[in-house]
Amino acid sequence: MKPGVGIVEEAHAGHLETMLAYVEGQALDRQETFHEWEAELPPDARAAFAGLKDSDAIRASILEAFPGNTVHNVSGMNEVYVSNMGAKGSDRAFLQQHIDGPFGLLPFVTLLRCLVVVRGNDRVTTVFAAQKTQNTLRTGEFCWLDYNRDIHHIVKSGEPDDLLDDSRICLKVHYAVVPRWLAPIRGLFAGWNETYNRRARDLFVASKNPQSAIGRFLGGIVNAGTFLYPLFFQYVGILNLLVLLLFWGVTSGHPTERVYLFSFVHYFLYFVAHLFRAVEPGRFARDATLFQLVALGTLFYQYGRTGFDAPSLAVAALGFGLTGLAFLRLGSDRTYFGAEFGVVPPGKVAGFPYGVIPHPMIVGKLVGFAGLALHAPFRAAWWPLLLAHVACYVVVLCQEVANRHVGDTYRFEATYRDFARFHQRTGNVVVHLFSTGIGLLGVCGLVGAGALALGATPSMAVSFAAVLYAFFCAYTAPDQTAVASILYTGFVLAVYLSIPTLGWLISAVLVVVGWVAQDVSHIVFRERTYMSSYQRGRGAVGQFVLHSVLLVPLLCRAAFFRTALSRAA
Numbered sequence: 001m002k003p004g005v006g007i008v009e010e011a012h013a014g015h016l017e018t019m020l021a022y023v024e025g026q027a028l029d030r031q032e033t034f035h036e037w038e039a040e041l042p043p044d045a046r047a048a049f050a051g052l053k054d055s056d057a058i059r060a061s062i063l064e065a066f067p068g069n070t071v072h073n074v075s076g077m078n079e080v081y082v083s084n085m086g087a088k089g090s091d092r093a094f095l096q097q098h099i100d101g102p103f104g105l106l107p108f109v110t111l112l113r114c115l116v117v118v119r120g121n122d123r124v125t126t127v128f129a130a131q132k133t134q135n136t137l138r139t140g141e142f143c144w145l146d147y148n149r150d151i152h153h154i155v156k157s158g159e160p161d162d163l164l165d166d167s168r169i170c171l172k173v174h175y176a177v178v179p180r181w182l183a184p185i186r187g188l189f190a191g192w193n194e195t196y197n198r199r200a201r202d203l204f205v206a207s208k209n210p211q212s213a214i215g216r217f218l219g220g221i222v223n224a225g226t227f228l229y230p231l232f233f234q235y236v237g238i239l240n241l242l243v244l245l246l247f248w249g250v251t252s253g254h255p256t257e258r259v260y261l262f263s264f265v266h267y268f269l270y271f272v273a274h275l276f277r278a279v280e281p282g283r284f285a286r287d288a289t290l291f292q293l294v295a296l297g298t299l300f301y302q303y304g305r306t307g308f309d310a311p312s313l314a315v316a317a318l319g320f321g322l323t324g325l326a327f328l329r330l331g332s333d334r335t336y337f338g339a340e341f342g343v344v345p346p347g348k349v350a351g352f353p354y355g356v357i358p359h360p361m362i363v364g365k366l367v368g369f370a371g372l373a374l375h376a377p378f379r380a381a382w383w384p385l386l387l388a389h390v391a392c393y394v395v396v397l398c399q400e401v402a403n404r405h406v407g408d409t410y411r412f413e414a415t416y417r418d419f420a421r422f423h424q425r426t427g428n429v430v431v432h433l434f435s436t437g438i439g440l441l442g443v444c445g446l447v448g449a450g451a452l453a454l455g456a457t458p459s460m461a462v463s464f465a466a467v468l469y470a471f472f473c474a475y476t477a478p479d480q481t482a483v484a485s486i487l488y489t490g491f492v493l494a495v496y497l498s499i500p501t502l503g504w505l506i507s508a509v510l511v512v513v514g515w516v517a518q519d520v521s522h523i524v525f526r527e528r529t530y531m532s533s534y535q536r537g538r539g540a541v542g543q544f545v546l547h548s549v550l551l552v553p554l555l556c557r558a559a560f561f562r563t564a565l566s567r568a569a
Contacts, residue, residue, distance in 0.1 A: 001479045002131050002280070003145045004061040008116065012055060016140060018048035019118045023082055023169050034167075035201065038078035045080075052116050053078065053173045058142055062112060062177060066480065067413075068561030069177050072186060074111065076194040077174040079201075080118075082167045095156070097129055099230045101148035101193055105238060107483045108560075109185070110177040111193045114144035118169040123157045129234060130282035132333065132343045137170075147174065147193065151230045151282075179480070179561055237283070239474060239486065240290055243467050250463045250497075257460050262298050263385065266291035267392040268468050272475045274337055274399055277407030279475040281343050285336035287471070299385070303378050312374035319367025326353055326361040335361070340407070362397045366390060412477050412553070415546065419554045420562075422522070422530045429558050431521035436555055437492055439514025444496040445507025458501050466493040469552075477553035484556035 008016075022045040028034050038049050053073055062071050100113060115126075120138035127134040129151040135143050145152060174197075176190040203221075243265070251258035266288045273284045327335055329351050331344075338344040353360035369386050373379045379386070423429050447465045448458030466489055473485035496502070502510075522529050534543045547554075 001065065001146060001150075002133065003128055003135070003143055003150065004065055004114075005135055005137075005141065005143045006057050006061050007141050008052060008055045008057050012052055013140070015048035015051045016118055018044055019052075019080065019171065020169065022048075023080065023118065023167075028082065028167070034080070034082035036080040038075055038080075041080070049078065049080070049171060052171060055116075055142070058114055058116075058144070058173070058175075061142075062144065062175060065478075066110065066177050066561075067563045068557075069110075069179050069480075070183060070186070072176045072190070074174040074176050074190045074194060076190075077113075077172070077197045079172050081170045081172050095154055096227055097151050097153045097230055097234065098227070099149065099151055099233065101196060102229070103189075103192060103196075104146075104148040104233070106148075106189070107487070108179055108182060108480055109189045110149075110480075111147040111189070112144045112175045112177055113147040114142055114173040114175065116142045116171040116173055118171060119166060121166055121168040124168050125155045125157075126152055127155055128152045128282075130280045130286075132281040132338070132341070144175070149233070151234055181560065235286060236290065237286060239470065240287060243470075244294070246463055246467065250457075250459050254457060254460065257457055259298050259302060259382075260385065260388075261460055261464055262291075263295040264388065264392060265467065265471070266295060267396060269471060269475070270396050271399060272472055274340060275405050275407075276410050276476050277337075277340060277405060278410060278412065281333070281336065281338065281341040284475070285332060288336060295389075299372070299382075299389075302382055302385075303372055303375065306375065306377040306381060309375040312371055312378075315371030315374060316368045317371070319364045319369070319371050322353055322357070322364030322367065323361050324364075326364060329354055330361070340405075359397060359400075362393050365393055410476075412481075412550075415550060416554055416557050418533065419530050419547075420558055422528050422533065423555075423558045425525045425527055428521050428525040428527055429555070429562075431525075432518055432555050433559055435514045435517035435521065436551060437488070437514075438517065439511050440489070440492045440552070441496060442502075442507045442510025442512075442514060444492065445502030445510060446504070448496070448501055449504045449507055452501070459497055462496055463493065466490070472549065473553050476550065477557070480561055481553050481557045484560050485553045488552055488556055 022041070023034070026034065038046060038053075041049060053075075059071055063069070101111060103109075103111070115137065117137045117139055120136070120141065122136060122138075125134050125136045126143065128145070134155070137143055174193070176186050176193075178186045178189065247258070247261045251261055269284065269288045269291065273279050273288075329349050331338075333344050334349070339346040348354070353364075357363055369389055373383065373386050423432065444462045444466070448462045451458050451461030470486045470489050473489065474482045476482075477485060519529065530547060531544065534540050534547075537543075
């Protein structure tokens with residue numbers, strides 16, 4: 001989720017001036033940060049704070065990003081925050097990548113921290129890791145972020161230990177954002193965050209300017225925790241961990257199939273990220289790096305088990321070394337489609353191997369695989385794996401050369417608005433939840449039956465297909481909708497894995513039943529089908545494909561995050 005940035009309304013200029021006057025009237029130590037809870041402010045400052053936290057611009061920005069949700073103030077977390085970004089004690093925590101809160105694993109519920117700038121400073125920039133974006137906020141601007149999920153840090157220009165000429169003054173305003181159907185737990189969720197925030201802030205204040213061994217110890221604890229906690233989300237991520245555990249579980253007792261299952265996820269990530277260009281750049285880089293390392297580690301491990309061959313290793317080292325050199329020339333951002341995502345400007349890269357060897361990163365991989373194949377025992381045991389890797393990289397190369405994508409036109413919300421016009425009745429949406437699940441179970445059965453016919457294990461093939469679809473949802477749909485879609489897909493997969501293997505006939509029947517049930521539902525609830533709106537127009541085939549692959553996210557959006565009919569129409 002991209003952090004929301006905007007400007008409060010002009011009508012709040014007086015509120016900003018009141019807050020500035022209040023802070024400047026305090027006798028502040030410029031070497032320390034200053035915190036003041038909203039509830040402890042004097043009446044005039046508290047009234048100004050209340051006006052700013054109810055800004056229509058802020059709420060509109062949040063609801064645009066979280067359709068179908070309710071937004072409520074969490075006033076117990078709100079505070080005035082003044083900082084010179086010094087380098088003492090736990091102040092260092094803001095200069096390293098961190099996540100503010102610990103409840104990021106709770107699905108659907110979100111706690112937003114919104115910084116409303118009373119006095120900005122051009123030397124201070126907030127950098128968001130997953131989105132590859134940064135914001136230098138000025139007076140009157142606001143920026144909200146996910147308190148429990150967004151990895152971010154502060155960059156201060158100049159010498160690290162230098163104090164700012166003018167302290168940056170912000171209001172930290174907090175909002176609990178939950179879907180309407182989870183409204184009963186909003187207070188509980190807000191209370192957890194409020195309790196954690198107060199205790200964490202007490203520890204932060206106690207350690208921000210340590211004068212004793214205990215203070216320095218507390219400062220070290222704050223900084224260490226702030227550093228370690230986001231590492232998991234920055235380099236692994238919960239979905240990736242669940243995928244690795246799933247693959248490990250379903251391949252128990254099948255070491256050969258385990259190798260294949262772990263080897264090809266990253267190619268699919270390349271394909272979807274390049275085609276749709278809707279995923280957060282940092283998330284794609286993390287996922288692709290992790291699964292590529294797993295694939296290569298698996299490959300090298302199997303190579304080592306067959307012994308070593310000097311000529312083979314020399315050629316492989318040359319190829320993979322070329323890839324490594326190309327990576328160093330490109331840098332991480334360009335390697336993971338930074339130019340395509342708009343993170344870095346497009347342009348040619350100078351320096352060998354670029355300008356000498358075309359597409360050296362992929363060519364290096366192909367040479368590396370060829371080098372491994374020179375080792376006869378390894379080639380005899382794993383030639384299908386090597387050929388599959390080569391074929392996948394050829395597909396990636398063709399996609400990059402052709403540069404065909406839908407990133408300029410694809411917008412999930414635009415597609416959803418078209419879909420929602422034909423799924424406004426609650427009964428129709430509920431029937432679709434069941435009928436789509438039946439059809440998806442049938443698709444799983446067809447995949448499993450096909451795998452069985454080819455001599456593979458159905459549960460592994462279906463798990464692999466379900467994982468790819470989960471990543472597709474994560475890379476093409478907004479966060480809440482993506483989570484719902486992944487859970488929906490996971491439920492169908494769990495059902496498939498818990499029942500006897502489905503054959504061709506039963507699987508086909510399930511697909512037909514799911515399809516027919518949807519058409520009957522449209523008739524019963526007197527709504528046209530979405531397909532009827534485009535089936536006779538230009539590009540109908542492409543629209544049908546997009547409609548089909550996005551059906552689960554579109555349905556989850558309609559079922560769990562619906563907006564008013566007038567907005568959906």
